[in-house]
Amino acid sequence: MTSSRVQTIPWFLTGRNIFLLGFLLFLSLTGSFLFLCYEHYESIKVQALKEDRASANLLSLLLEEHLEKVVKTMEAYASRPLLIQAIRKQDTTKATEHLAKLVATNPGIDSVVLTDKAANLWAIYPVRPEVIGMNLAHREWYQGVSREWKPYISNAMIRLVGEKDLAVHICVPIFDEQGEVIGILVNTQRTVTLSKIIERIPLDVGARSNVTDRKGYLIFSTRFAYDKELKLYPYYGVKSQITYPGDQSIPLPDPLEKGKTRYLSSSPIESCGWSVFISRDNHVLLKEGLHHYLQLGTTVLLIWVVAFGALLFLRNQILVRQIRERLQAERELFRSEERFRATFEQAAVGMALVGIDGRWLRVNQRLCEITGYPAEDLLTKTFQEITHPDDLDLDLDHVRRLLAGEFPDYSLEKRYLTRDGATVWANLTVGLVRDEQGAPDYFIAVIEDITERMEAEEKLRTLNEDLIRSNRELEQFAYIASHDLQEPLRMVSSYTQLLARRYGELLDQDAKDFIGFAVDGANRMQQLIQDLLAYSRITTRGKPPEPLDSHDALGEAVANLQATIQESGALVTTVDLPRVMGDRGQLVQVFQNLIANAVKFHRPEEPPRIHVSAERTGGFWTFRVADNGIGIESKYFDQVFQVFQRLHTRSEYPGTGIGLAICKRAIERFGGRIWVESEPGTGSTFFFTLPEVPDTKGDNK
Amino acid sequence: MSKNYVGEAIDILLVEDNAGDARLAKEAMRDSKIRNTLHHVGDGEEAMEFLYQKGKHADAPRPDLILLDLNLPRKDGRAVLEEVKTDDNLKRIPVVILTTSSDEQDILRSYNLHANCYITKPIDLTQFLKVVQSIEDFWLTIVKLPNGR
Structure with missing residues (x-):
């Protein structure tokens, strides 16, 4: 398998978590959005209200300035000597002329009235004869001006003459040269004139300007109908809550539209006790911010969509990779499974x-x-x-x-x-x-x-057991042969001899010869048995190979044959012989048999000469036992090593023919080889090999 | 040497299953220089009865010499030898092992059991007589020892 590890999805992207995360992201973004909107709204509200207050202040200043100017103009007019003279003379015509001039030269002055000190009207411009002689002492303006005989600006009122619309009176007392009050100059100021001044101040959409008199009646309003009858400004009562000069505006419920709130800003006109109010609709403010909020909201939504989209995309990417890896792994698995299956099945x-x-x-x-x-x-x-x-x-x-x-x-x-x-x-x-x-x-x-192998092994084991049994039986046989076969022989031989011994004088020569043959036969039989035993004992009594000195073995063999050698005048020579692996007793026997043969089969004319030597040939020592005897024909080279094989009659050379067979068996037991090279009449050389002593023994000569 | 060299006849126990061999031994001993009485038993069991003077051998004399064949029916010669050599009363009796084979194992076992002598039964009568002669010599050596000092 190739995909050693599969990428795992982060926990927050797994299952419903990603939607929870998206929701949280949405909540936080929405929160930020609302906060930003609120902040924005607050800031524009503060800004707007600040503007409102500034506007209110400006408006009150303008109005104050205007009223002051009007008062100044009227005061200047009232102090004119000609007017005073006309008043003194009660010259209505003259006075009216003066009034007309005043109106004509001052656009802010609409209509003017002259009264005496007791408020009896006696001149008016524009002329209205029907009102001449009217006493106006009950009027509020008269109480105001007559209190200290100072210029006075009245509260709002409905005009009694002309159009019955809203107006205010600006009154100035007229003094004579002695300073006595001789009359009152009254200007009826229509609010239209004032509104022209007020409208010079531009206001935001949703902001409304209102001007009230001392009692709270509207003198001017861009919101309420005010110019046909006296109307109390609904917010006048909260005027006292607005501190001056303050920077705060207070929210109030909208009297006209239920549920709406208006922010009220105010500024007083000190000289006459009037008040300027500017009210603002917060919904308009909101409306103003709306596109901004929409924009912000869209942006936030977009951010959310992008962020959430990115999360989903990331998750999908991981999922896709996971699936791909899983597919890959499955394919690998399938392939390896396929390979395994094929291997397994086949x-x-x-x-x-x-x-x-x-x-x-x-x-x-x-x-x-x-x-x-x-x-x-x-x-x-x-x-x-x-x-x-x-x-x-x-x-x-x-x-x-x-x-x-x-x-x-x-x-x-x-x-x-x-x-x-x-x-x-x-x-x-x-x-x-x-x-x-x-x-x-x-x-x-x-x-x-492995049945076949086990059967073969079983067969081998059986064969081996058979072989062991067979060997044991052979040993048994050898023992039986040595003991039981010899007993009858002994009987034959012994009693035949006893016969000859006891009854010798009664027997003739033939009988003695016959007895001789019988004894000889028994003896030969015994010799054969003993030779056969000796032959079988090569393996049954053999010892495992060990390092031995072949020189010593030869020496012992020669010593054993000492009598024979001396008798025949033989000469055995040798060089230094090596140490080899073998059974010492058997090597002695091999040397003994070979030397005995060489002595036995010597040529009558020459005494036996025997030379023993050895040379090394690849892991083995090859021994040579060379004689100068009668030699062997090459066709008998193999035959001479077989059991009881004889090339000569017993009368020529005695022996059972077991010697070389014993040599062959002894040599081959150690993995060696024995053979003969010979030339009849010249001599024979017997060769045999024995393993050298392994180097590890360290005593190889 | 004369027969009178040893005054009293000695008792020899021959343990031999082969009648031919037993007869040969008897024949040989008959001509011996030593006066002797040869008692012949055919197997190991009977040999032990003889030695312990049991059954029909209740009156048997204590032998001065045992000629013991190794290969016997019923009780093997080796067992007889072992029993004789471990019995305090019998172990001083010289034992000469007579056997057909020159098997080394037999020789070793016999010597481990303290046989006094070991002799292979020869096939040649002449040689057999020499063996008897050697038994005589052996006997003389034995009997000489206590007296010869």
């Missing part, structure tokens, strides 16, 4: 996945062949069920130790019982597969049919 050995309980989970064709069960039958069984009872404990013990973690796997040779009850030998190898947590998951078993 394996030349039995393979299986085995559950921890021993049940076959998956088996291949070869295993079915080995066990003889079809796969579907095998899968309903456990390995215990088809294991040979004698091998079950061993296998279960291995399984237990494998599960205990004593070894990662094990192999053993065991028997299974096939479907038809036959026994198959198998070489079983079992490995344990653990899951991610390290707990045993299942076993992998490889089962190789």
